[in-house]
Amino acid sequence: MRLTIEHxxxxxxxxxxxxxxxxxxxxxxxxxxxxxxxVRACPPHLVAGLGIEVMICNAYHLWQxxxxxxxxxxxxxxxxxxxxxxxxxxxxxxxxxxxxxxxGISEEGFAFRSHLSGELLQLTPExxxxxxxxxxxxxxxxxxECVAYPAERAYVADSLGRTARWAMRCKHxxxxxxxxxFGIVQGGVYSELRASSAQMTVDIGFDGxxxxxxxxxxxxxxxxxxxxAVMPHLPVxxxxxxxxxxxxMDIVECARRGVDLFDCVLPTRNARHGSLMTWxxxxxxxxxxxxxxxxxxxxxxxxxxxRRYSRAYLHHLHRAEEAAGWQLLSLHNVRFYVxxxxxxxxxxxxxxxxxxxxxxxxxxxxDNE
Numbered sequence: 001m002r003l004t005i006e007h008x009x010x011x012x013x014x015x016x017x018x019x020x021x022x023x024x025x026x027x028x029x030x031x032x033x034x035x036x037x038x039v040r041a042c043p044p045h046l047v048a049g050l051g052i053e054v055m056i057c058n059a060y061h062l063w064q065x066x067x068x069x070x071x072x073x074x075x076x077x078x079x080x081x082x083x084x085x086x087x088x089x090x091x092x093x094x095x096x097x098x099x100x101x102x103x104g105i106s107e108e109g110f111a112f113r114s115h116l117s118g119e120l121l122q123l124t125p126e127x128x129x130x131x132x133x134x135x136x137x138x139x140x141x142x143x144x145e146c147v148a149y150p151a152e153r154a155y156v157a158d159s160l161g162r163t164a165r166w167a168m169r170c171k172h173x174x175x176x177x178x179x180x181x182f183g184i185v186q187g188g189v190y191s192e193l194r195a196s197s198a199q200m201t202v203d204i205g206f207d208g209x210x211x212x213x214x215x216x217x218x219x220x221x222x223x224x225x226x227x228x229a230v231m232p233h234l235p236v237x238x239x240x241x242x243x244x245x246x247x248x249m250d251i252v253e254c255a256r257r258g259v260d261l262f263d264c265v266l267p268t269r270n271a272r273h274g275s276l277m278t279w280x281x282x283x284x285x286x287x288x289x290x291x292x293x294x295x296x297x298x299x300x301x302x303x304x305x306x307r308r309y310s311r312a313y314l315h316h317l318h319r320a321e322e323a324a325g326w327q328l329l330s331l332h333n334v335r336f337y338v339x340x341x342x343x344x345x346x347x348x349x350x351x352x353x354x355x356x357x358x359x360x361x362x363x364x365x366x367d368n369e
Contacts, residue, residue: 001139001180001207003027003239003260007349012231012258015348018239020138021178022078023086025053027239028255028344030246030337031088031263035061037071037081040268041327042334044083050303050331051338053085054138056263059131060092060123064116068134076136088263089137090243091128091170094146096121105145107162125169133176141210142170144184149217156188164200171204180207182241188213189222191229198233208239211259215245224253231258248277248340248363255344256353267333272326274318277336281362285329290315303335304328 005016018025032039032047035058039047047055057077062068074080077087093110100112109124125143132140144163147156167183174181183206187194201209211230214223227242234240239260245251246264254262270277274286278298285297293311301307305314305328317325347356 001239003208003237005236007345009256009348009351009353011256011353013256013348013353014258014260015345016260018260020054020086020180022138023053023084025086026341026345027260028251028341028348029054029261030251030341031056031261032267032334032337033058033263033265034081034087036065037062037077039330039334040272041323041330042268044081046304046327046331047334048084050335051342052334054088054261055083055085056088056090057135057137058092058095059089059128059135060095062089062135063092063131064114068131072134072136076134078136086139087137088139088261089132089135089141091132091141091143092123093128093143096123097146097148105162107165109143109166125166126173129170129173129175129181133174133179136176137179139180139182139208140174140176141182142167142184142206144186144212146213146216147186147188149188149213151188153188153190153193156186156190156193160186160193160197160200163197164204167201167204167206171206182206182208182210182239184210184212184243185230186213187226187229189218189226191225194226194229195233198230202233202235206238208241209234210241210243210261212243214242215250215264220250220253223250224257227254227257227259234258248360249357251340252344252353252357252360255348267337268330271329271333274329276329277333279359279362285311285315285318287315297332301332301335301339303332305332 002019005014007015016027018027031054034055071080096110104110104112128143143166145159183201185198187197241261242254242259246266276283290311296306298306347353
C-alpha cells in the first residue's frame with residue numbers, strides 16, 4: 001500500500017492517490033457500504049459504472065452468511081463479487097456491540113448471539129482478523145470497541161486500553177502481506193482521550209488509521225473537536241479514515257482537517273425513504289408535487305435515473321414500493337457522492353474548499369437539524 005499526496009491546502013486538506021493490492025483510488029474517497037457484499041439494491045457492475053472505486057464490506061455479516069470460508073474457497077471477495085475496484089472490510093465490532101451490548105464485552109473480545117441462528121459467538125481480535133484474511137479485502141480493520149454516546153469518561157478511558165490491546169493482538173494475528181491493516185482511534189467526545197488513543201494506536205504501528213465512534217449522536221461541533229484532537233498525532237504519510245461520517249457538509253469539514261477516506265449508509269438509506277440528494281438540497285420524491293413532473297431529478301446528473309426517467313415516473317415507483325425504484329434512487333444518491341468527491345478533490349487542488357462549502361449551503365440547515 002502506498003499513499004501519494006498530490007495537493008494540500010493551508011488548513012490541512014489533501015488529495016492524492018492510494019495504491020492498494022487490487023486498485024489505485026483517488027483520495028479523498030467515499031466508500032458505499034456493501035455490508036453483505038453488495039450495495040443495497042445496486043449490483044457491483046452498476047456501482048462501478050457510477051465511478052465508485054472502493055467499497056466497504058462487513059466481516060461479521062459475511063462470517064454469518066454465506067461464511068468467510070466459502071468466500072475464501074471462491075477466490076476471495078473480489079472474485080466472489082466480480083468487483084474490479086478496491087475493498088475494505090470492517091471488523092464486525094460495531095455489529096457485535098449493537099447485538100450484545102456492553103455485557104458481552106471482555107478482555108477476550110465480544111460474546112453475543114448470532115442475529116440469524118441464535119448461536120453463541122465469540123468474536124475476538126484473532127477471529128476477526130482470520131475472517132478478514134479469508135475475505136481477502138485490500139484493507140482490514142482491527143477489532144475495537146465503539147463506545148456508545150453519551151458515555152461516562154471513566155468508562156471511555158477504560159475502554160481505550162482494551163481497544164489498544166486488541167489492536168496489538170490483531171497486528172500479531174494478521175498474516176496477509178497483500179492486505180493492509182488499519183488501526184482505529186476511539187475516545188468518545190473527550191479530546192484528551194482521543195489524543196491518548198491516537199498516540200497508543202500510532203505507537204503500535206499500522207498501515208493506516210481510522211477514527212471511530214463519531215457521528216453516533218454527538219453534535220457536529222463535538223465531532224470536529226474530537227477529530228481535531230486526533231489529527232496532529234497521525235502520520236502524514238498514512239491514509240486517514242473517518243468511519244461512518246457521511247453528510248455532505250460533514251465530509252467537507254472532515255476533509256478540511258486532513259481526512260482521506262469516508263463511508264456511510266446515508267445514500268442508500270435515504271433513497272429507500274425517497275430522500276434524494278441534489279446540489280439544490282434534499283428532494284423528497286414522495287411528495288405529490290412530482291406526480292406529473294416531466295423533469296429529471298437533476299439535469300446535470302449522469303446516473304441512470306436522471307438520464308432516462310422523469311420525476312413523475314420515479315415518484316410512482318417510490319410510492320408503489322417497486323424494487324426498481326429503490327435501485328434507481330439509490331444509484332442516484334451514490335452518484336451524487338461520486339460527484340461530491342470529484343468536486344472536493346478539485347477544490348483541494350484549487351485551494352477553493354470554501355467555495356465548495358458554499359455550494360453545499362442548501363444542505364447546511366438540514367445537516368444541523
